[in-house]
Amino acid sequence: MRWWDGQKWTDDLQPPAPKAPGIDGMIARAQADAVAGAQPRPAPAGMSYVVLQVVLKEKFFGSGSGNLTELERAINHQAALGYRLHTISTASSGTGGFGGGDRIQATLVFEKL
Template structure:
């Protein structure tokens, strides 16, 4: 079950219905710090994922975040948001 959740989470935050008989969907979004300035440059992406999943009949049940730094070109912190959506019945 954990492997399935991890595989689903790596789906690139593409809104989708749950598998047949399932009530929950797990999605992940990686928020990257802006190259110039501060704050996340893609909060609208996170909002879009939540709204598209809601349009499919799900509500955001749980959200968890973890932060990590990047030493590559452009650097900046990254926040990984893992969201659990529950089907509304």
């Protein structure tokens, strides 16, 4: 498996991390994948666009997002890398659980300036 060393994709291979068993492992992998999709990064060589996904959680009580700063952070960090926000779309997963808890997935497309 190749990995990003902070400046470029490595050509070295490393074995994949062992997966945790059971439902806890599945939840941990889903959370890690969601966080990884929101990390600012440059586009691969020869590409002009970067796509990030940020999961926004509804406030426990009331309405509105409890973590808009996470969305701002992703946009500002990507802008600092020389990209502008080209497109944003959202999808909602209404859980209707106790006290809210809905999730909104924001997909952001950034264009290299």
